[in-house]
Amino acid sequence: MKKAVYRGIRDMEVVEGPVPQIGPYEVLLQVKYCSICGTDIRIYHYGHFKIPPGTERVLGHEVVGVIASVGSEVRGLAPGMRVAVAPNIGCGQCEVCLRGWNQLCPDYQAFGISLDGGFQEYMKITAPAVLRGNIVGIPDGVSFEEAVLVEPLSCVYNGVEAVDIRAADVVVIIGAGPIGLLHVQMAKLKGAAKVILSETVEERLQDGARFGADVLVNPSKEDLKSVIFKETGGKGADVVITACSVPAVQQRALELAGVFGRINLFGGLPRGQETVPLNTNLIHYKQLKVTATTGSNYHQFRRSMELIAAGRVEVKSLIEGIYRLESIKDAFERVAGKASNRKVVIGFDW
Template sequence: MKVARFYAPGDLRIEQAPEPVAGPRELKLRVRNCSTCGTDLKILRHGHHHLDPPRVIGHEIAGEVVEAGAETDGFAPGDRVQIIAAIPCGDCAYCGRGWQTVCPNQRSMGYHFDGGFAEFLTVPEQVLRVDGVTHIPAGLGYDEASVAEPLACVLNGQELAGVGPGDVVVVFGAGPIGCLHTRLAMARDAEAVYLVELNRSRLELAAAVVKPDVALCPSDVDVVAAVLELTGGRGADVVITAAASRTAQEDALRLVARRGRVSFFGGLPKDDPVIGCDSNLVHYRELTIVGANGSTPAHNKQALELIASGAVGVHDLITHRVPLDGVLEAIHTVSTGEAIKVTVEP
């Protein structure tokens, strides 16, 4: 079979590999879609401390079961399924409290286990043990199902930030995650969603598809002043920084309303993670700042339901489709801002 295997930063090879065989507690999938992520770009450029190469990467995976291990239950050849990316251990104190996203023993597809940029893969026992494989509802394509994984992460972030009816929400970043945040905030009955993006062409592309109430480009306007003006001086109820930007995080604290919530959804570079924070703003305005790290298997199932029901549309977010041979082109396209979501179809 054909795979895309990462060896070192800048070294991702399309090569032949033996087809995997499912163990007694594993599934073997024919990968139908594995969508790309900004993390794939980071891995290609810099590697990752959780990834020990060589490794087949790709973690937004949907496919068809071709072999079910003898000790698995509920799956059979021909089943259409989508799988989680981040795998909690299920046994630690954090998992015991329902905090699977911060499991210190978490493992991941495409990092610790071979991922979805391949014609076939095995779903490891660890995924099945935490209920990390979900049947794809009838009528939903593999391509859309693969987007459930990033939507699950977005869902976790918005739950932590308490996005709900009547909220004015500002989303920094108009990449695929920012677009999903925009769509989900609308589905959660936000009063208005403002989308902010420094790359004007990316903002125009995203705004034409997801249709936020307002699109703001920081090179054209002072975003803090614009949001305050749009809200009559009150500020936004929720600000989500879906971009690896110190400026976005600092601006979020300046434009959020009293009793507002700020989600630092996108992390900063590990060698430069410190921002300026006026703690008196947090103190006197009673602000809440939350992080967001991945998702749980339950979020994953809920995300798939949101897509299948039409509550959060994703089909129009998939702007590019490439075969496995084009995975390098796919990852490059992600970096340029010429696409919203790029999916690989092995």
């Protein structure tokens, strides 16, 4: 079988290798699609602390496929089932896991990071993942192309829950990449009265209306803060979500929120730019709640699949291109070079 092996910074190669062997509690997945995430790009360019030098790793954590075989002790899963795989596996025993937040477990494992992921034809799903519920069935009527976006959707689901969007809220989303467009949809589903979408790339911005954004702002052409204050009768936004990796946007978010505003600094920042001076008096005098979220837990992953199955979220049109595994480096370049406005996916015999 073919697999894309990552060996270190900007070192990745598609090679032939044996199909992984599985043990009695493990599952072998025939991968159908694995989409490229910003995290994959970051690992490719900067490495990851869970991938020590000298390690060979298959990246890719947004994976769907068909179960090829199951170990003798696996219950409830069978060959032929169409499934998505939640990437993060908690230890199952620490307090964070027991509270249901497996992705925040200090000892987490993750496909595509500490375990081989989906940029290969066959992927082994390890026993802890099988037993804890990382494998989620894809409902009839949901295509693989839709299901492959359940992971990013679940991260957005988590992000939106954390700022508790309520009916009549004015929500500002900064960044109209695939994640920003999912945030737009989730904010509307949660009952936001008005979603204001901000994006400097005009092509991305104009798509926002189709996904439910009520007001489109290009901050390189007009002042975002004035638009928000005009749209809110001078009050400022109830919720601000930064769906981009720009430090200055995090500073700006505090200015855009009104009194009691809730802010999610959703997009992680590039290495070396993580320390951002914030005017904490804005938090103080407006009694803001500032948080950030990462990944999603098992429950949120399942709920997100249900949302896709119910047709409440448009995911398929967020995919702009499918590449074969052999062209994975071109696909990575496309995403890294900001040439893509949407999701780029690696596909196997589609």
